[in-house]
Amino acid sequence: QPPVRRPGGSILGNVAVIDPSGNAxxxxxxxxxxxxxxxxxxxxxxxxxxxRTYEEAAPGECVALINSASMLELSARRGSAAAQLxxxxxxxxxxx
Numbered sequence: 574q575p576p577v578r579r580p581g582g583s584i585l586g587n588v589a590v591i592d593p594s595g596n597a598x599x600x601x602x603x604x605x606x607x608x609x610x611x612x613x614x615x616x617x618x619x620x621x622x623x624x625r626t627y628e629e630a631a632p633g634e635c636v637a638l639i640n641s642a643s644m645l646e647l648s649a650r651r652g653s654a655a656a657q658l659x660x661x662x663x664x665x666x667x668x669x
Contacts, residue, residue, distance in 0.1 A: 574586075574600065575600060576600050578605075579667075581669070583609070583667055583668060584601055584606070584667065585667050586599050586600040586665070586668075587599065587600055587665050588600075588647070588663065588664040588666065589662060591660075591662065594653070595653025595655045595656055596646050596647065596648045597646065597648075597654050597655050597658070597660050598640070598642075598644060598646050599644060599646065599647065599666050600644075601644065601645040602643060602645075603639040603643040603644065606645070606668060609669055611623075611668065611669045612637040612645070612668050613667050613668075614658060614664060614665070615665035615666065616665070618658075619635070622636050622637065623636070623637045624636045624637070625638065625639075626638065627648060627650050628650075630648070630650035632651045632652075633649060633650065633657075634649065634650055635648070635657050635658055636648060636649075645668065647660065
């Protein structure tokens with residue numbers, strides 16, 4: 574399901590796939606983000622820090638970043654974001 578721009582300008586996408594490392598790959602492209610930096614699981618879920626590299630996260634911390642395919646990814650340094658956040662394909666992700 575492609576991302577949707579919501580009233581107010583936020584973007585609502587979803588987790589497309591969980592990779593073997595437990596990273597949650599989303600349907601939200603980096604080019605769609607502009608200056609938005611607030612990443613939140615929906616509905617009413619955890620807010621994640623948007624970082625530039627995996628190394629900016631503390632060990633075990635779940636963060637959002639732009640991966641090598643220029644897509645938004647939810648990741649945990651030295652861990653599984655999917656397990657820690659309890660997310661799977663179809664989980665909604667909002668960026669504002």
